[in-house]
C-alpha cells in the first residue's frame with residue numbers, strides 16, 4: 001500500500017498538479033508570473049550563484065533524460081557500453097552536479113543571510129531554495145558516494161525502469177523496492193518540486209526571453 005502511494009499515486013499527483021497548476025496560474029494570476037528580481041539589493045553573490053547553478057543544471061537535466069529515458073539496451077545497440085555509460089554518468093555527472101550544488105549553496109546562503117534579500121523573499125522563495133538545495137545535495141551524494149559504496153546497485157535496472165513505466169502508464173513498484181534510501185529521497189523530493197513549481201518563482205523558467213537573441217534591434221532616435 002505504501003509502495004503504491006509513494007511510487008504511483010504521489011508521482012502522478014505531482015505531474016497532474018504541475019500541469020493543472022500552470023494552466024490555473026497562467027489564466028488567473030499572470031501578473032505574478034516572475035522570479036521577482038533582487039539584483040538591486042545584492043549583485044555579486046547572485047551572479048556567481050546563478051551562473052554556476054544554471055551552468056550545472058542544464059547538463060544535469062540532459063543526463064537525467066539519457067539515464068532515465070533511454071533504455072540501456074538502446075545505448076548498447078549504438079555502441080555505448082555499460083562501462084562507458086557508467087564512467088560518463090559518474091564523472092561528468094559528478095562535475096556538473098558539484099557545479100550545480102555550489103551555485104545552489106551560494107543562492108540559498110544569500111537569500112537567508114542577506115537581511116534585505118530575506119525580507120523581500122516570500123515563504124515560497126525560501127522553501128524552493130531549501131528544497132532545491134536538498135534535491136541537488138542528495139542527488140550528488142547518490143552519484144558520488146552511493147555509486148562507490150554500493151557498486152552492485154544499478155539505477156538503470158531499477159529507477160529508470162520504474163520511471164519509464166510511469167510515463168507509459170504502466171508503473172511497476174517492485175523496481176523501487178530495493179533502491180537505497182538516498183535515491184528514494186532524491187526521487188520523491190524531485191517529484192515534489194514539480195508539484196510546487198506552478199505556485200513558485202520557478203515559473204520564470206518558461207519565460208526565458210530566447211527570442212531576445214535573434215530579434216531585430218530597437219532603433220532609438222533623438223527627440224527633436
Ligand code: HEM
Nearest residue numbers: 060063089090093097100135136139140143155187190191
Ligand atoms: C523527478 C524525478 C527524478 C529522478 C527519478 C532522478 C533520478 C536521479 C538519479 C538516478 C541520479 C543518479 C545519476 C547517476 O548516478 O549517474 C540523479 C542525480 C542527480 N539529480 Fe536527479 N532525479 C530526479 C529529479 C531531479 C531534480 C528535480 C533535480 C534538480 C533540481 C535533480 C538533480 C540531480 C543532481 C544534481 C544529481 C547529481 C548529478 C548527476 O548525476 O547528474 N534531480 N537523479
